[in-house]
Amino acid sequence: MSVYAGRHDADATRAATWDRRRVVATNLRSVLGRAYPRFLGLTREPSWLFFEVLLPLLSTFAFVFVYRALQAPEQYVGFVVLGGAMTAFWSNVVWGMAAQLYWERDGGNLELYFTAPISMMSVLLGMAFGGLVSTSLRAAVVLAIGTAIFGVTYGVTDWAALGAVFVLTMAALYGLGMLLASVFLMWGREGFHLSQLLTEPVYFFGGVYAPLRALGPIGALAVSILPLATGLDAIRQIAFPGPDSAGVFPVPVEIGILVVMTVAFGAAARLSLRTLERLARREGRLTVRWR
Amino acid sequence: MNGTGRLPGDPSGVPGATLGLALRTVATGARLGWAIESNWSDPLLFVIYSVAKPVASALILVAILFVVTGAGDPQVVAYFVVGTALWNFVGGGLVGLVFGILDDRERYRMLKYVFLAPASLMPFLLGRSAARVVIAAAGAVITLAVGWLLLGVRIDLLTMDWPLFLVSMAIGMVAIGALGIAMGGLCLQLRQEAWSYPEAVAGALYLVAGVVFPIDVLPAALQGVALAMPFTWWLEGSRRALLGAPTPGIMAGFDDPTVVFALLVSTAVLTLMSWVAFRAFVNRARERGLIDRVTSS
Numbered sequence: 001m002s003v004y005a006g007r008h009d010a011d012a013t014r015a016a017t018w019d020r021r022r023v024v025a026t027n028l029r030s031v032l033g034r035a036y037p038r039f040l041g042l043t044r045e046p047s048w049l050f051f052e053v054l055l056p057l058l059s060t061f062a063f064v065f066v067y068r069a070l071q072a073p074e075q076y077v078g079f080v081v082l083g084g085a086m087t088a089f090w091s092n093v094v095w096g097m098a099a100q101l102y103w104e105r106d107g108g109n110l111e112l113y114f115t116a117p118i119s120m121m122s123v124l125l126g127m128a129f130g131g132l133v134s135t136s137l138r139a140a141v142v143l144a145i146g147t148a149i150f151g152v153t154y155g156v157t158d159w160a161a162l163g164a165v166f167v168l169t170m171a172a173l174y175g176l177g178m179l180l181a182s183v184f185l186m187w188g189r190e191g192f193h194l195s196q197l198l199t200e201p202v203y204f205f206g207g208v209y210a211p212l213r214a215l216g217p218i219g220a221l222a223v224s225i226l227p228l229a230t231g232l233d234a235i236r237q238i239a240f241p242g243p244d245s246a247g248v249f250p251v252p253v254e255i256g257i258l259v260v261m262t263v264a265f266g267a268a269a270r271l272s273l274r275t276l277e278r279l280a281r282r283e284g285r286l287t288v289r290w291r
Numbered sequence: 292m293n294g295t296g297r298l299p300g301d302p303s304g305v306p307g308a309t310l311g312l313a314l315r316t317v318a319t320g321a322r323l324g325w326a327i328e329s330n331w332s333d334p335l336l337f338v339i340y341s342v343a344k345p346v347a348s349a350l351i352l353v354a355i356l357f358v359v360t361g362a363g364d365p366q367v368v369a370y371f372v373v374g375t376a377l378w379n380f381v382g383g384g385l386v387g388l389v390f391g392i393l394d395d396r397e398r399y400r401m402l403k404y405v406f407l408a409p410a411s412l413m414p415f416l417l418g419r420s421a422a423r424v425v426i427a428a429a430g431a432v433i434t435l436a437v438g439w440l441l442l443g444v445r446i447d448l449l450t451m452d453w454p455l456f457l458v459s460m461a462i463g464m465v466a467i468g469a470l471g472i473a474m475g476g477l478c479l480q481l482r483q484e485a486w487s488y489p490e491a492v493a494g495a496l497y498l499v500a501g502v503v504f505p506i507d508v509l510p511a512a513l514q515g516v517a518l519a520m521p522f523t524w525w526l527e528g529s530r531r532a533l534l535g536a537p538t539p540g541i542m543a544g545f546d547d548p549t550v551v552f553a554l555l556v557s558t559a560v561l562t563l564m565s566w567v568a569f570r571a572f573v574n575r576a577r578e579r580g581l582i583d584r585v586t587s588s
Contacts, residue, residue, distance in 0.1 A: 050491070055491055058494040058497070062504075066355055066504050067359065068504075069507075070359045070360065070367070196344060197340050200343070200344045200348050208351075209351050210358050
């Protein structure tokens with residue numbers, strides 16, 4: 001007898017009369033299953049080396065030359081290299097998380113996710129986990145090449161704080177990506193254009209290529225709402241100690257902001273996924289394509 | 292061959308494939324491109340999406356300038372703003388042409404019908420990308436307006452060198468179109484990564500064309516590359532026309548006629564190479580059945 005037993009229910013997960021252990025195990029497998037193609041993509045499509053390392057490097061090089069043309073202190077070159085590496089994560093959040101469900105719908109996968117007896121949150125977590133691991137490798141390559149070519153020196157003394165800031169930044173960033181994924185699903189093609197809107201403007205407000213304190217109160221606002229800005233500002237303070245690296249807020253305050261962001265974005269992602277799934281079902285948008 | 296220099300079965304060889312048909316194809320492609328680009332949103336949102344990127348790019352550079360110098364040197368700010376504004380055309384032109392081909396092959400699956408029609412592919416592609424170029428032009432104008440209003444970049448429309456500007460822009464657009472056509476042909480051969488090519492190429496050109504810093508700061512080998520590219524001369528000619536002064540350093544050593552001549556020659560070479568490459572790529576795509584290939588990208 002099938003566990004579904006011909007019953008009608010709100011979704012496939014509820015229809016499956018599984019015990020808690022099986023539900024958890026299935027969702028964990030879903031996380032790994034959705035992350036798997038992103039791990040595998042590292043070896044299957046070596047073209048990522050060209051596009052996902054070269055592109056951030058080209059932008060980074062351009063801004064390094066801008067600083068050199070302005071005869072800026074060499075420390076700013078380190079700022080740019082660090083910012084260039086972090087753009088790999090932001091690109092992955094925007095294109096690999098936020099826009100992903102929209103593409104999955106166009107490709108026909110989304111309907112399979114919704115009909116499977118798993119939580120959509122496990123699919124999003126899998127996307128985030130796989131994206132984080134593969135993008136970390138890309139960012140490390142960008143950082144290593146930029147550091148070697150431009151001779152950047154770092155002055156990290158508090159490795160624990162650096163690790164904590166990085167982990168919290170990634171948690172908040174990918175939480176935001178999970179939130180945006182469900183929002184973009186509702187917005188369709190507008191979401192695609194929103195992805196483009198979230199590149200250069202975020203690089204400006206996120207202080208990717210120029211320290212945020214130059215933006216004054218706008219920088220403080222950015223640190224309060226953009227995990228990329230908060231994380232980068234804190235990482236720079238730790239990696240380049242000194243008066244030129246003064247951040248918008250002290251590092252402990254920025255760590256606190258990142259903790260709040262992580263919790264808030266995760267909760268908001270769960271809530272918005274439920275709400276927008278309900279709306280999308282009602283309006284018949286889960287299978288509609290090319291809009 | 293059928294004596295007309297066309298392959299047997301090439302629909303553009305049918306009687307009636309005239310200049311008029313090519314122009315109608317451009318117009319139809321432009322109408323289609325505009326509908327695809329603009330019909331998903333209301334006009335205000337559309338404008339915001341279209342101009343946010345170039346304006347933010349210019350603001351990043353101005354922020355850098357303020358961080359380093361503590362004040363905005365008006366000449367440097369003008370250099371940043373004009374370079375960023377004009378670079379919109381490169382992004383728009385390349386993306387328009389490449390995405391036009393990829394969208395029609397992968398997404399709408401209409402490319403094979405364009406090949407079957409008596410109209411030629413190239414006029415269709417040029418028309419199809421026109422919408423992106425119009426959006427890029429809007430982004431450029433608004434970036435310059437933001438530069439005027441917020442950053443003190445003064446461009447005197449009455450005294451600026453209009454002939455130099457129009458000539459530089461006209462030849463520059465040909466160069467962008469030529470590169471875009473060649474890339475479109477190349478992307479017919481590729482799979483998933485084809486979508487990233489316009490950004491990759493625009494990024495590489497951004498680095499060496501003197502968009503936001505003089506080419507003097509580049510390593511010597513890259514300076515030679517910069518001087519061989521039409522985009523460097525196009526930016527220089529347009530900048531001189533708008534701002535009334537040459538870029539300090541290497542470019543200041545060339546007078547205006549030399550800049551236009553170098554732009555013309557480099558564009559002619561690029562156009563010829565792109566034309567040959569496009570024909571070769573399209574023929575290869577026909578031979579290998581790539582016209583209607585769907586890669587799920």
